[in-house]
Amino acid sequence: MERAVVQITLFGLLLSLVSAQPIKSDWDIYSFHINSTVTSRYATTLITSRVANRMDVPKEIEFQVRIPKNAFISKFRMFIDGQEYNGTVKAKEEAQQQYTGAVSRGESAGIVSSVGRTLEEFKTSVNVAAHKKVTFELTYEELLKRTLGKYELQIHARPMQPVKDFKVDVYIHEKSGINFINVKGGLSKMANAITTQHVDKQAWVYFYPTEDQQKTCEGCGAQGMNGDLVVVYDVNRGVKLGDIMTSDGYFVHHFAPSDLTRIPKNVVFVIDQSGSMSGRKIQQTRIALRHILSDLAEDDFFGLITFDSMLFHWKRELVQASQTNLDNAKKFVNNIRDRGTTDINKAVLEGARMLNATSREGAASILILLTDGDPTSGVTNIETIQANVRKAIADKFPLYCLGFGFDVNFEFLEKMSLQNNGVARRIYEDSDADLQLKGFYEEVATPLLTDVTMVYMGGTNLTQTNFSQYYNGSEIVVAGLITDNNVEAFVPQVVAISGTKRVMFSDTNTTFESTGTVSDVRIQRVWAYLTVKQLLEKQLQLSGAEQEKVKKEALELSLKYGFVTPLTSMVVTKPPGESTDVLHKPKEGKAPPLLPPPPPRSHGSSATRKQGKLMHHFVQGHLRPQALPDGRARPGRKGQGRQIGQAAPPGLPGQIGQAGLPGLPGQSSSPSLSVDHLSRAGDMSMFNAYGSMATDDDVPQFLMPIAYDAYDFDMDDIQATISSHVPHTTAVPSSHRFLLKTQSLPLCFDVTGDARLKLLHYSSRELSVNGELDSSANGGFTKIVIHFSADQHVEINTSEIIVREGNKTSHHTGEDPITAGGVTVIKRNKEVDVAAGDVRLVVLLHEKDGMKFLWPAIRQQPADNAYAHGILGLNATVYEEVQQSPGTKLKINDQVFDVTRSSAVDYSIASPPTLECWLVSAATALQRPLDDFIVMQL
Ligand SMILES: *[C@@H]1O[C@H](CO)[C@@H](O)[C@H](O)[C@H]1NC(C)=O
Ligand SMILES: *[C@@H]1O[C@H](CO)[C@@H](O)[C@H](O)[C@H]1NC(C)=O
Ligand SMILES: *[C@@H]1O[C@H](CO)[C@@H](O)[C@H](O)[C@H]1NC(C)=O
Numbered sequence: 001m002e003r004a005v006v007q008i009t010l011f012g013l014l015l016s017l018v019s020a021q022p023i024k025s026d027w028d029i030y031s032f033h034i035n036s037t038v039t040s041r042y043a044t045t046l047i048t049s050r051v052a053n054r055m056d057v058p059k060e061i062e063f064q065v066r067i068p069k070n071a072f073i074s075k076f077r078m079f080i081d082g083q084e085y086n087g088t089v090k091a092k093e094e095a096q097q098q099y100t101g102a103v104s105r106g107e108s109a110g111i112v113s114s115v116g117r118t119l120e121e122f123k124t125s126v127n128v129a130a131h132k133k134v135t136f137e138l139t140y141e142e143l144l145k146r147t148l149g150k151y152e153l154q155i156h157a158r159p160m161q162p163v164k165d166f167k168v169d170v171y172i173h174e175k176s177g178i179n180f181i182n183v184k185g186g187l188s189k190m191a192n193a194i195t196t197q198h199v200d201k202q203a204w205v206y207f208y209p210t211e212d213q214q215k216t217c218e219g220c221g222a223q224g225m226n227g228d229l230v231v232v233y234d235v236n237r238g239v240k241l242g243d244i245m246t247s248d249g250y251f252v253h254h255f256a257p258s259d260l261t262r263i264p265k266n267v268v269f270v271i272d273q274s275g276s277m278s279g280r281k282i283q284q285t286r287i288a289l290r291h292i293l294s295d296l297a298e299d300d301f302f303g304l305i306t307f308d309s310m311l312f313h314w315k316r317e318l319v320q321a322s323q324t325n326l327d328n329a330k331k332f333v334n335n336i337r338d339r340g341t342t343d344i345n346k347a348v349l350e351g352a353r354m355l356n357a358t359s360r361e362g363a364a365s366i367l368i369l370l371t372d373g374d375p376t377s378g379v380t381n382i383e384t385i386q387a388n389v390r391k392a393i394a395d396k397f398p399l400y401c402l403g404f405g406f407d408v409n410f411e412f413l414e415k416m417s418l419q420n421n422g423v424a425r426r427i428y429e430d431s432d433a434d435l436q437l438k439g440f441y442e443e444v445a446t447p448l449l450t451d452v453t454m455v456y457m458g459g460t461n462l463t464q465t466n467f468s469q470y471y472n473g474s475e476i477v478v479a480g481l482i483t484d485n486n487v488e489a490f491v492p493q494v495v496a497i498s499g500t501k502r503v504m505f506s507d508t509n510t511t512f513e514s515t516g517t518v519s520d521v522r523i524q525r526v527w528a529y530l531t532v533k534q535l536l537e538k539q540l541q542l543s544g545a546e547q548e549k550v551k552k553e554a555l556e557l558s559l560k561y562g563f564v565t566p567l568t569s570m571v572v573t574k575p576p577g578e579s580t581d582v583l584h585k586p587k588e589g590k591a592p593p594l595l596p597p598p599p600p601r602s603h604g605s606s607a608t609r610k611q612g613k614l615m616h617h618f619v620q621g622h623l624r625p626q627a628l629p630d631g632r633a634r635p636g637r638k639g640q641g642r643q644i645g646q647a648a649p650p651g652l653p654g655q656i657g658q659a660g661l662p663g664l665p666g667q668s669s670s671p672s673l674s675v676d677h678l679s680r681a682g683d684m685s686m687f688n689a690y691g692s693m694a695t696d697d698d699v700p701q702f703l704m705p706i707a708y709d710a711y712d713f714d715m716d717d718i719q720a721t722i723s724s725h726v727p728h729t730t731a732v733p734s735s736h737r738f739l740l741k742t743q744s745l746p747l748c749f750d751v752t753g754d755a756r757l758k759l760l761h762y763s764s765r766e767l768s769v770n771g772e773l774d775s776s777a778n779g780g781f782t783k784i785v786i787h788f789s790a791d792q793h794v795e796i797n798t799s800e801i802i803v804r805e806g807n808k809t810s811h812h813t814g815e816d817p818i819t820a821g822g823v824t825v826i827k828r829n830k831e832v833d834v835a836a837g838d839v840r841l842v843v844l845l846h847e848k849d850g851m852k853f854l855w856p857a858i859r860q861q862p863a864d865n866a867y868a869h870g871i872l873g874l875n876a877t878v879y880e881e882v883q884q885s886p887g888t889k890l891k892i893n894d895q896v897f898d899v900t901r902s903s904a905v906d907y908s909i910a911s912p913p914t915l916e917c918w919l920v921s922a923a924t925a926l927q928r929p930l931d932d933f934i935v936m937q938l
């Protein structure tokens, strides 16, 4: 009893401290992983966060992540003390009825809210007992949309603390081959934390920032990272009909023919100049319009109307985009002034009239409306306007509505666009609004086809098949079912108009990329995703019984596939005695409570917070990148970064002493990590000192150990011309093939015998890594040993992790993070992650023919990599092909070598691909005798 009282008092004290100073740190996010898998443009992302309560009292631990608006959450789980708690998707109304009680009592804080332009925030929390851990797992899915010739996978990283074991793994597989891939976004500036590998149809992006980088990167601070990693790619476009994937009776068709000639367009811009547009908005509109006019092609025709309560034409009819006309139009644009009220009805009808009056054979007509407010003069009844506009346009051309800011009735614009074969887009009031306007225009600037009809004989339950226009850089996606799964009778075809010609795309030879006997449930999910999205759009345009019917259909599919959509909610049940969270997808069209990106210093979501909860409020601000947390100036590049690393000896960062007083005011803004758990040295403990900032543009280069090419090779993945050159190699026992990255085709070489290799040695710090090769031809390493001081060593073998400190030896599974000196080791699935200061490496556990072996791969090099020795520390070789036949010769460092084309399996990747390479001797590849890389002792 007495104990309970004490606890409550303590609890209360903490509560007051925490609410006074809403900043973390009595719980520790010791692991945060983001894993995205993209196949056929369908991205499934899993976020896993593992958190430990370091307090002697129970603690409410929050999980808060940001996901793309376009995505549907499909799964959420929590694991506490071996117990699993699932989120279940229910009809929104049902969830609301069932749980409204809890919500209104202020017990439920779970919400998904809209954040900025592209993100939504998912948030929930759970009570965790003293010194217990919780694992959160959130899965979301989205179909990437091709825009301006590329797909973008946006990953928002904001774990809310610097995390020792933080990583992002992205895997992309596209059957038609990946044309290019690169990484953008604020976090991409940490170039040495990013590893990208691209092999034909597959690509991998790894992002493994060190803890120090997480505090000092752009937009990041004491609360860790807060920024985006955007993976940008496009696929090869060979067959004009596009890619068709089938599995289990479902199909997805991606249609994006290239090399079509652009067709001229007729475009009318209808621009709101009502009083509310005054100031920056009208200024940015003028800038955007001037740019857009400059981009018109000479054979385009255009019209320009501005409106408030009255209409102002530049010209009553469309004119050709000749230089003189453009110059005059720009003068008109410069004189656009804000005034009056908003008569949207009159303006759009006039735009439609102008386009209708311009009959040009073979041109694509487009009507673009820009407005920032509701209709306030003329016809103001929204339904009447929609009916009028629909009648005037009569499906002849698409209407695109751009809603500027948050005072617009976005739903009205959205409905009006959808009713007229267009889409609505929000333009965010921000310094880049002119670029947003221009960006939207660019998406529709180059029409290639009109009246596109997708025909699928033998197909049923199709998503949308009619598209008024197809633009360069975009893509049309249709999914459906194959009747009775009869693939032979399934004939896809596309009929469209290209200028004045009717064109048809079909391919009698088409062999569909079927996943064969392996069922790929993702094809079905793409169909479900698209169907739900389109049903949601459709119900927006309907009313009454029709609307109810479509809604019901969308709801049933959402429930079946577990999607959190505007019609469903996720109910998260928690351990007994705790409230239930009900998560809803926010509605687009409302000003988000948190605005805008890049994240400002806002006070989290305290507004949505209910009383009586012990919960951390995270301030989303960030340290200015110019300053390090301790106020020192931000160091420059390589050299200084290293100094920081050295200044904090591994295992003893200066800040540790300050830790252990979680939640104390004054402590909150200090750069110290909460490492109070050090003293407890439990299995959850881990800490580390990281140095070095990675602002280096150099692409990290490294060697990938590879095994022999007896590995089965997917002939599909190798071009015929190349494969004929693959020499017949007789497998020599006990030989391991290594791969060395280059600018183009990698070099490969064999190491014979069960050698002990120097993998990584840093002369500048006490860190070295050695590995022992096994004696099998298809194997790899049996042991990897990391030395980080004279008497501290970590050995990783295929079954366990052994830590030796002095004469103390301990054995671990690695399931719980192991900390020894400055090294943190954690094992997940078939991968051991090692963070050692500013170096991060993974040791992958492979299995072949029942035999287990290891492969190391570097994920993060320190900035001073020039001083690294060892096979993993090598820089990429530069070579020149000097002779092609009869035998290929390469010139490396002014010396010419004979090479043969061969292949190797890249075991630095969890599901290893086979790569083409130039086979050379080890000495040639290494440009040094192999003996330099041999060590006597592990
Ligand atoms: C990522 O997810 C995929 C698909 O679920 C899985 O196969 C893969 O092993 C995961 N990768 C990591 C590093 O966890
Ligand atoms: C949660 O869902 C998984 C599969 O989705 C199931 O295996 C598990 O039993 C569920 N757990 C609970 C507590 O409902
Ligand atoms: C469009 O033009 C055609 C003839 O060019 C005319 O018959 C029709 O009435 C016009 N429609 C509208 C809505 O103005």
Ligand SMILES: *[C@@H]1O[C@H](CO)[C@@H](O)[C@H](O)[C@H]1NC(C)=O
Pocket: 460, 461, 481
């Ligand atoms: C396909 O459509 C039919 C008829 O509308 C419907 O009965 C059936 O359930 C649909 N199939 C799927 C998988 O939704």
Ligand SMILES: *[C@@H]1O[C@H](CO)[C@@H](O)[C@H](O)[C@H]1NC(C)=O
Pocket: 507, 508, 509
């Ligand atoms: C179809 O196959 C035949 C023979 O296999 C080939 O000659 C022809 O070029 C192919 N047509 C297309 C469009 O690929």
Ligand SMILES: *[C@@H]1O[C@H](CO)[C@@H](O)[C@H](O)[C@H]1NC(C)=O
Pocket: 806, 807
């Ligand atoms: C462990 O090492 C210390 C000093 O390095 C030594 O004093 C001690 O006797 C050793 N313990 C054992 C069990 O060998």
